[in-house]
Amino acid sequence: MPEPDPSTSSGHRLERAILDLLDRRAPKTICPSDVAREVGTADGWRALMQPVRDAAQRLVQRGEVEVTQKGEVVDLPTVKGPVRIRRPER
Template identity: 65%
Template structure:
């Protein structure tokens, strides 16, 4: 992974955890919230960050920091189809 890709990956992971920290303990966020938070522009360029945000979420799932959900229930990467939400990992 190139250094610029690593920096972006870290920024996205940090944005996910930061956005979750600012929400209620049980709240979830949409990947688009993260993409918009990180994107530095006024146009629709944040959309190009959607897949990198999803990848960042799955990395955080792997280390037990977050869960990815659909319909309010945790899903694995291989199960996820369509829109997802991200929330803090639950015990």
């Protein structure tokens, strides 16, 4: 599935879904799959995993979220394995 353009409703919708889910679960972290399951269908959420990660990266670039692995902030484009998304620690 191609990356949603952030200027489209799909890209914006995923970014908004990440932020909304973080607000509801504050101060906890979320998994990209939590967002994909919330936005996608029961059978189709896996196809949203990369678009959710792409949306998270756009939010990282704007300073709105951090991506962590084992509690440490990581570079999403280069990290392998499961990650979590959180609001930046202040």
